[in-house]
Amino acid sequence: MKNVNVVVIGFGNVGRAFVKLVSLKRKTISEKYGVNISIVAVADSRGVAIKKEGFDEYEMLKMSELPRSGIYMFSPYARQGASIKEIYEEVEPDIHIELTPANYVSGEPGYTNILFALRKGVHVVTANKAPLVLHYNEIMNEARARGLVVKFRATVMGGTPFLEMLGSMKSHEVEKVEGILNATTNYILSEMHENLIDFDQALKKAQAIGVAEADPSLDIEGFDAAAKLCIVSNVVGKPIDLKSVYRESLSKITLKDVLDAIRQGQVLKYVATLDLQNKSAFVKIVRIPKENILAQVNGTLNAVRVKTEATELFFVGKGGGRIETAHSVLDDVLFISLEKVVKK
Amino acid sequence: MKNVNVVVIGFGNVGRAFVKLVSLKRKTISEKYGVNISIVAVADSRGVAIKKEGFDEYEMLKMSELPRSGIYMFSPYARQGASIKEIYEEVEPDIHIELTPANYVSGEPGYTNILFALRKGVHVVTANKAPLVLHYNEIMNEARARGLVVKFRATVMGGTPFLEMLGSMKSHEVEKVEGILNATTNYILSEMHENLIDFDQALKKAQAIGVAEADPSLDIEGFDAAAKLCIVSNVVGKPIDLKSVYRESLSKITLKDVLDAIRQGQVLKYVATLDLQNKSAFVKIVRIPKENILAQVNGTLNAVRVKTEATELFFVGKGGGRIETAHSVLDDVLFISLEKVVKK
Missing domain, CATH: 3.40.50.720 (NAD(P)-binding Rossmann-like Domain)
Structure with a gap:
């Protein structure tokens, strides 16, 4: 022993x-x-x-x-x-x-x-x-x-063991990592789409069940997702700085945006992207066709797509949860x- | 160095x-x-x-x-x-x-x-x-x-690094591993659904482009997927024997089966399941609602769902390819x- x-x-x-x-x-x-x-x-x-x-x-x-x-x-x-x-x-x-x-x-x-x-x-x-x-x-x-x-x-x-997996792909040249990396904001968005409620209501619900914190700004301003992109960039050996990650705030989203997207067969997702070929990183509200696999990742689930010079992977799992x-x-x-x- | x-x-x-x-x-x-x-x-x-x-x-x-x-x-x-x-x-x-x-x-x-x-x-x-x-x-x-x-x-x-990932989840009690683990048969099924052709035609096409071998029996009889379940079972520390994996042959599938499924908003998939709680394993043709994430894994892609006592993961990637x-x-x-x- x-x-x-x-x-x-x-x-x-x-x-x-x-x-x-x-x-x-x-x-x-x-x-x-x-x-x-x-x-x-x-x-x-x-x-x-x-x-x-x-x-x-x-x-x-x-x-x-x-x-x-x-x-x-x-x-x-x-x-x-x-x-x-x-x-x-x-x-x-x-x-x-x-x-x-x-x-x-x-x-x-x-x-x-x-x-x-x-x-x-x-x-x-x-x-x-x-x-x-x-x-x-x-x-x-x-x-x-x-x-x-x-x-x-x-x-x-x-x-999930996502980082462990990514770190083990040492023979790959990782070109892009993209996904839904923040559970709180994905929960808020899912609530807005499913129940057609506005942002404030969805946020309150998230706070009530403990998915969002009293001060939710780290999640809603994209800091948390941006921080995760920085860690990913270090794991694949191409570090980017937290300050260089472009962040769009989720708080500006309205119920009207959601309704417009739904009418066009789309959903809105808060997507974090690390583009290693263009050395850029951003956290943005993105419209996604509802058939797209990423559009179906709802609630507190996270999802990530990894593209390398040789292959592409897609991974879905719990972002957190104690x-x-x-x-x-x-x-x-x-x-x-x-x-x-x-x-x- | x-x-x-x-x-x-x-x-x-x-x-x-x-x-x-x-x-x-x-x-x-x-x-x-x-x-x-x-x-x-x-x-x-x-x-x-x-x-x-x-x-x-x-x-x-x-x-x-x-x-x-x-x-x-x-x-x-x-x-x-x-x-x-x-x-x-x-x-x-x-x-x-x-x-x-x-x-x-x-x-x-x-x-x-x-x-x-x-x-x-x-x-x-x-x-x-x-x-x-x-x-x-x-x-x-x-x-x-x-x-x-x-x-x-x-x-x-x-x-993909799937096994590496699974092997690293040492604190988890894995309850179920289920998915599309054979690229050849998934390609054949995808062809049948997309082009409404029968099994023999789809197989010939797979052979023509090198996705199926001249003798495709290891894939079509479910041996390959069953073998993979055995390896997975060993990785999670609950070994099962190759002989104990129930295998249904994919060759019995007809275009009529595919048409029937499509009419009901479903697709047919060749699914390998390792049920560790019931100590059983099988490779079977399964009907899946077309909205299900597994239904959207087509061609030579593989996908797997891992359920543990604490979490659930879903993973999609290339089964093979040299x-x-x-x-x-x-x-x-x-x-x-x-x-x-x-x-x-």
């Missing part, structure tokens, strides 16, 4: 879902892959909980039910106000899991945390896009220099555990 | 396309990944060509234009009638590429060749399905015991080169 110590930094929806998933899956995983995943520390914005020998199944379940920013209450393991530096002083993780929220201005706290982990010789799994979008090269160079890996499949089409994303994080953890962590 | 010696065993459509692809891509790959792929031997059914220091770009191009079973003519490197044993006496490959034809009765010559390579301490990439279908465990145990890997993404949806398949073989070679071959 290979024991793998992990620390979970950031404890929102995905963090909770991940800890819960590990509590449920740990036994099966150890039987199937000979890997024992041991969560030795969890941090949120107000504190940390540390247990050197790893939390047991019951503790993990309990922890995943704590209120927001409530790790400091998890006695006897909690330390109010403690930082990740203190975690690393007490435990020796094999994998650092970065699940802090994305800040596209500073990339923090993710960027500092990831570099800190790498400099301590620890592999990283991240679901936080911002550090990769703003500092991809710095992070990867730091990792490479130390023989470490940074995995991040949860950042694009987060409920459980699906937790699976993606765990898949990355398992990859590192099996391929990179040396048995002690 | 990491030098990686490869031997290519089997020199049909995919073998030629692979050697040609390496001649065209080698420079880009060495610049991008620091890996120099050196083809040191090529074998077909009548002979081998060996060059210890690796064939140059021009020789590879020339070789890929040889007539069938014509490697013995490739002077001054050719040895008529030589076997793979002689190759291994002269060169020390890092990767063995098995591209011999599939024989679902014996698994030969692929099975013996793959075991031979593994016992010599050499990683394996195979596009030949039969050895995996008949002897998956023996092969994987042999590899594992020696710290070697066997990669085979070209065997299912061969023009160039696409050669890319998949090369992607596997690159994975092994980057992750497993130690710099000398």
Whole structure:
């Protein structure tokens, strides 16, 4: 049995879902892959909980039910106000899991945390896009220099192994990646088409069921999709800058636009395109014939088309969802555990 | 620069396309990944060509234009009638590429060749399905015991990284894999629906353009799709036997069946299903509503739906095609080169 110590930094929806998933899956995983995943520390914005020998199944379940920013209450393991530096002083993780929220201005706290982990010789799994979008090269160079890996499949089409697949197509010259990469806006558009309601109503509904956030601007202004295009561009080795992605706001769409499209046998989709031959990237409202396969990707589904010099692929799956994303994080953890962590 | 010696065993459509692809891509790959792929031997059914220091770009191009079973003519490197044993006496490959034809009765010559390579301490990439279908465990145990890997993404949806993706979903409990996994029969069906021709005519057309073989029984009797289900079942860790896959022959389909389906707004598809919850697998002619996403996968395209306890994915891409398949073989070679071959 290979024991793998992990620390979970950031404890929102995905963090909770991940800890819960590990509590449920740990036994099966150890039987199937000979890997024992041991969560030795969890941090949120107000504190940390540390247990050197790893939390047991019951503790993990309990922890995943704590209120927001409530790790400091998890006695006897909690330390109010403690930082990740203190975690690393007490435990020796094999994998650092970065699940802090994305800040596209500073990339923090993710960027500092990831570099800190790498400099301590620890592999990283991240679901936080911002550090990769703003500092991809710095992070990867730091990792490479130390023989470490940074995995991040949860950042694009987060409920699927899309990035893993794309990264494995190393013999291909990727020419174009195009698709519906943001679940919130696709849900809003689907609602507008299906129920013929206006944008504000659709947004309110999305917020009511938790598909859109209270401040939905990252999704609606195309930031989230643009950030994903940046990550994709780095994975295929042709990096583009977040600022160079042209973004059209979805908020300008009206019910009249939707009705006009429907009358012409079309649907409106919010499409993100990375055109590597023309070195351009954009997030736009696009009219698509309703027979087109992309027109049929509705609700919180994501879809992507990849065109290379040799082939074309089309892929549909969940963009996010906390459980699906937790699976993606765990898949990355398992990859590192099996391929990179040396048995002690 | 990491030098990686490869031997290519089997020199049909995919073998030629692979050697040609390496001649065209080698420079880009060495610049991008620091890996120099050196083809040191090529074998077909009548002979081998060996060059210890690796064939140059021009020789590879020339070789890929040889007539069938014509490697013995490739002077001054050719040895008529030589076997793979002689190759291994002269060169020390890092990767063995098995591209011999599939024989679902014996698994030969692929099975013996793959075991031979593994016992010599050499990683394996195979596009030949039969050895995996008949002897998956023996092969994987042999590899594992020696710290070697066997990669085979070209065997299912061969023009795509589908298997790579599926294999990376280690935290998921796969419940069902279902799709159009055989390009030849999907082409025949698409022809019947589009041009309202009968089965024999559609088959003849497929043979004329090289989509079907002279003896098309492996495709039409569902053997090929069934074999792919077996490989998928092994990848997800719930192996089923080739004999236990129920197969309906596509040859019994008539133009009348197609017309009946069309009149009811449906299309007929030859669908392969691996139902892991009920431990059953079948290849059947299925009626599908024409709005269904699977109904729109036509010609030589393949498509697959993967259902796990946590999510559902849908994936469309080329089932085969020699160039696409050669890319998949090369992607596997690159994975092994980057992750497993130690710099000398």
